[in-house]
Amino acid sequence: MGLREQDIDSILDVYPAKVKRNRKKHILLRDTALETQEIEANARTIPGIISNRGCAFAGCKGVVLGPLKDFVHIVHGPIGCAYYTWGTRRNKARIEDPKQYFLNYCFSTDMQESDIVFGGEKKLAGMIDEVVETFHPNAIAVTATCPVGLIGDDIQAVAREAEKRHGVPVMAFNCEGYRGVSQSAGHHIANNGLMEHVIGRGDLEEPPTRFAVNMLGEYNIGGDSWEIERVLRDIGYEVIAVMTGGGSFETLKNAHVANLNLVQCHRSINYIADMLEKKYGTPWLKINFIGINNTIQSLRNMAVYFGDAKLQERTEEVIAREMSRVEPVLEQYRKICQGKTAFCFVGGSRGHNYQGIFAELGVETILAGYEFAHRDDYEGRAIIPQIKINADNQNIPELTVEPDKKRFRMKVSPEKMAELQEKIPLCEYKGMIVEMQSSSLIVDDLNHFETEAFIERLKPDIFCSGIKDKYVAHKMGVPSKQLHSYDYSGPYYGFKGAVKFAQDITMGFVSPTWNYITPPWKNKPLLKGDVQKEEVQNVGLYTKRT
Amino acid sequence: MLDSTPKELKERRFGVINPAKTCQPLGAMYAALGLHRCLPHSHGSQGCCSYHRMHLTRHFRDPIMASTSSFTEGSSIFGGAANLKTAIRNVFEIYNPDIVAIHTTCLSETIGDDLPSFLGTIDIPAGKRIIHANTPSYAGSHITGFSSMTRAMVDYFAEASLPEKKEQVNVLPGFVNPGDMREIKRIVRTMGLEPILFPDTAGVVDAPMTGQFSMYPEGGARVEKIIDAGNSRYTLALGLFASSDPAMLLERKCGVEEILLKTPIGIKATDNLLMALRFGFLREISPELAEERGQLVDIMTDTHFHFHGKKVALFGDPDIVSALTEFLLSLGMQPVHVLTGTPGKAFENEVGTMLEEAGIRGRVKAGGDLFEFHQWIKNEPVDLLIGNTYGKYIARAEDIPFVRMGFPNLDRSVHSYLPVVGYKGAMRIIEMVSNALLDRVDRDALDEDFELVM
Structure with missing residues (x-):
């Protein structure tokens, strides 16, 4: 069980020396005896390596902006990038106003060769005009694909002009695919834009209730956010805005009034969390609503933050009620899952966030990693000052925010903050590594070769990743679960979600379909019989003596 | 559902809403998968490769393997030559394909990367091959990309090496499913002819479950066959948009006569396919197909x-x-x-x-x-x-x-x-x-x- 350093070294021997040196820094054998362990992350993908990573456009339009339902998202570029982000990510949204719901639409300037040669600004401006006339959206987001930056289209200027012309918020995002080293650059670009153009644009000055929160880094895949909101409302919270699953311009613009920001996916939204603290004095709390224990802990931490006896009491009531419903159901799945092992390679937060629910089901995570995270997602935020600026990450502009003169309210005094930080992860995230068991593997930007090699060596019972490597695992006879799209199931968050997850994972284990991989004739001789007898006649499966 | 779509038709002059096409590189990647032991390579930002692999995987529910040059901002400014060189070296060393089929993207096309000159400076390991197609996303569609990569196969491989044409037929199936490619081959075989069908994704994107992952499954058109396609009597180009261009090149380059047909969907188009084989090779329609x-x-x-x-x-x-x-x-x-x-x-x-x-x-x-x-x-x-x-x-x-x-x-x-x-x-x-x-x-x-x- 488990690999040693020299095993990893010999697995990587397939690589050319330079690649091997590079990749070794991204692979870590967990040793709990060590106080800190370092891993390389957010670095360039080596050309030629079959990585799961996407680009800045995917992170900006695909992940952070795309779910905002009352925006028309115009993708400025050739057709592909708009097409691939059309309805493919399962970020669900309720339709409050059918005329302000555009998630089933796909808008592209469909740049042609002449636009590349002569520039595409006029086409973009023209499309914005037509979109406003036909759709009257609450807001328009323009996202750039690779050629836009290269030919020098000034989409910021086009957006500004259009906003003036129409009186509709129009914002542009320079998230060309070549920026940064992965989706991560795009998250940052989207965070900056939402902070600059949307949050704080509303008129609300005070929250409707004291217990007003925002949910950040929650994309409502398969309805995750709805399950969490159900529980939060029941306890007495008011969710002002969700960023961005099911979110909208209408809700985000008043996000500044919340008294606490909950951060689910640290990687994709920590910039906004940070900026909201600086600009409006609202702290953020790292929560994790995946798995029963994590959900309960997160709810209790929220109650600690608000320090209200009634809220705490109600929190416990709701927890008790939900537990009495889900615990007996989970037990039957636990019996099947107990003792199994998993790989958990996802995104920039789920690689960590899903380990808790696996543990609750008795499944050990023996390999985990992120596709596009930074060192702080592995090692904790304390490492941030030590992260070196390099040619790739310096190009994403940092947005500097100042305390808002009118709206800054220090929600928690520095003394109270220090006291709370002793108890709860307020404005703090400790990362994945500390929670992993000794001799488990942590792999950053796991690539195809390593996926295959580690599955072969460690033989996990389930492989959790995305669509591109899902069927690689299947072909090897290993069940897989997409933890990006949930294989079109879900929700997986919160109490009800934990049951759904347990049910789906168990289904992967018990499906009789795996039993048919080896055909009945494999390793069976064609002729069978007792050679000592005189005549043996072969009749199909049975041998009959005459 | 789609409540903002008005009934009233008004001329729109800019852009596309709800496209019925995607970009060239996806088609090129799919075509390249139709070569045996070929790894498609996307010369551009890694996001393109990721999107194409995702989309193809979702359609076929099978692994779609492809590599990328993983451009950074630097390569976008200084050109992608260095990235391509590193990529090709790594690909051959780590993933060991027989062929790497490179297609471009809007990024590498916009900055004007000149693939033939780059390839001239790259050492290709003995017995290995590289082909390339230019597939700018800002022209045509995924069908154009499929056609361009198929054309590249003709361009790089097909040779007329014999004085006389052989009694064999090339079939360019176009952008269809592997199930369709299998059926087209069956039909041609039932007519008593051995088709050279390319690209052929049968056995690649519908590979059987065996308990073993194979990066290069059994299927895919063999290069030797495509080389020999230059000696065939006819090329059946199935579909004007996906197949005519490569078939025309095959005619120009190797003198193989092109017969342009519709994709054989429906009774008339299938009749026409059989009639082309009947006249072209003087063979009676097989009783099985007649039935x-x-x-x-x-x-x-x-x-x-x-x-x-x-x-x-x-x-x-x-x-x-x-x-x-x-x-x-x-x-x-x-x-x-x-x-x-x-x-x-x-x-x-x-x-x-x-x-x-x-x-x-x-x-x-x-x-x-x-x-x-x-x-x-x-x-x-x-x-x-x-x-x-x-x-x-x-x-x-x-x-x-x-x-x-x-x-x-x-x-x-x-x-x-x-x-x-x-x-x-x-x-x-x-x-x-x-x-x-x-x-x-x-x-x-x-x-x-x-x-x-x-």
């Missing part, structure tokens, strides 16, 4: 009242849609809205002529989008919608029976294994169409009208 045709006609006549006169809206890739229009007409159906996202007047002429000859006043458009297509349907409602998965929004909005056909099919399975080409494929289409129409009749029937036998 299949007879069965098909039997079904068509016996069940014509299930579909006759129904109005249909169909969209998708140009070769598929054109052939399907022809088949719907032979069933007595009325294709009144016909659209492809791929640009090309030839599509409008071809489909327009068919409709005119059938006396149907319909709308036909190439380079159109599904927003406009939906508006057409609002203005002239139909009984049936046929198209790829994206049609489901319109089908729901307008409550129309919907048959999924073409690429991509992201929400139903098994489709890539079962053919829609040939006589057998035509039977399958009739089954799908009839079932969709009859399920609707059943759904809408009052209890007293609910029939057992239909």
Whole structure:
């Protein structure tokens, strides 16, 4: 069980020396005896390596902006990038106003060769005009694909002009695919834009209730956010805005009034969390609503933050009620899952966030990693000052925010903050590594070769990743679960979600379909019989003596 | 559903809303997968490669392997030569393909990366090959990209090495499923000929489950065969948009005569395929295929009242849609809205002529989008919608029976294994169409009208 350093070294021997040196820094054998362990992350993908990573456009339009339902998202570029982000990510949204719901639409300037040669600004401006006339959206987001930056289209200027012309918020995002080293650059670009153009644009000055929160880094895949909101409302919270699953311009613009920001996916939204603290004095709390224990802990931490006896009491009531419903159901799945092992390679937060629910089901995570995270997602935020600026990450502009003169309210005094930080992860995230068991593997930007090699060596019972490597695992006879799209199931968050997850994972284990991989004739001789007898006649499966 | 789509048709001059096409590199990647032991390589930002792999994987539910040059901002400024060189070295060393098929992206095309000159400086390991196709995303569609990569196969491989042409036939199947490619090969073999079919994704993207992952499954067209394609008597180019260009190059380069046919969807297009083989190689139609045709006609006549006169809206890739229009007409159906996202007047002429000859006043458009297509349907409602998965929004909005056909099919399975080409494929289409129409009749029937036998 488990690999040693020299095993990893010999697995990587397939690589050319330079690649091997590079990749070794991204692979870590967990040793709990060590106080800190370092891993390389957010670095360039080596050309030629079959990585799961996407680009800045995917992170900006695909992940952070795309779910905002009352925006028309115009993708400025050739057709592909708009097409691939059309309805493919399962970020669900309720339709409050059918005329302000555009998630089933796909808008592209469909740049042609002449636009590349002569520039595409006029086409973009023209499309914005037509979109406003036909759709009257609450807001328009323009996202750039690779050629836009290269030919020098000034989409910021086009957006500004259009906003003036129409009186509709129009914002542009320079998230060309070549920026940064992965989706991560795009998250940052989207965070900056939402902070600059949307949050704080509303008129609300005070929250409707004291217990007003925002949910950040929650994309409502398969309805995750709805399950969490159900529980939060029941306890007495008011969710002002969700960023961005099911979110909208209408809700985000008043996000500044919340008294606490909950951060689910640290990687994709920590910039906004940070900026909201600086600009409006609202702290953020790292929560994790995946798995029963994590959900309960997160709810209790929220109650600690608000320090209200009634809220705490109600929190416990709701927890008790939900537990009495889900615990007996989970037990039957636990019996099947107990003792199994998993790989958990996802995104920039789920690689960590899903380990808790696996543990609750008795499944050990023996390999985990992120596709596009930074060192702080592995090692904790304390490492941030030590992260070196390099040619790739310096190009994403940092947005500097100042305390808002009118709206800054220090929600928690520095003394109270220090006291709370002793108890709860307020404005703090400790990362994945500390929670992993000794001799488990942590792999950053796991690539195809390593996926295959580690599955072969460690033989996990389930492989959790995305669509591109899902069927690689299947072909090897290993069940897989997409933890990006949930294989079109879900929700997986919160109490009800934990049951759904347990049910789906168990289904992967018990499906009789795996039993048919080896055909009945494999390793069976064609002729069978007792050679000592005189005549043996072969009749199909049975041998009959005459 | 799609509540912001107005009925009123207004001219839009800029951009596309709800596309019926995607970009060239996806088609090039799919074509490259149709070479045995080939790794497609995307020369651009890694996001492109990721999107294409995701989309193809969702359609085929099988691993789609491809590598990328992983451009950074630096490579976008200084050119992608260094990235390509590193990539190729790593690919051969780590993933060991026999062939690397490079396609470009809008990024590398915009900065003007010159692949042939880059390739001149790259050491290719002995016995290995590299081919390339230029596939700028800002022109044409995924079908153009498929065609360009198929053309590259001809360009790099095909050779006329013999003084006389052989009694063999090249078949360019176009952008169809592996199930269709298998069926086309079966048909040609049943006629007593061994086809050189390329690209051939059968056995690559529909590889069997064996408990072992193989990066390069058994399927795919063999390079030696494509080299020998230069010695064939004819090339059957199935589909004007996907196959004619490479077939023309094969004719120019190697003197192999091109026979341009429709994708063999439906009875007429399959008849024409068989007639081409019959005349080209002086072979009688095999009794097996004659029997299949007879069965098909039997079904068509016996069940014509299930579909006759129904109005249909169909969209998708140009070769598929054109052939399907022809088949719907032979069933007595009325294709009144016909659209492809791929640009090309030839599509409008071809489909327009068919409709005119059938006396149907319909709308036909190439380079159109599904927003406009939906508006057409609002203005002239139909009984049936046929198209790829994206049609489901319109089908729901307008409550129309919907048959999924073409690429991509992201929400139903098994489709890539079962053919829609040939006589057998035509039977399958009739089954799908009839079932969709009859399920609707059943759904809408009052209890007293609910029939057992239909």
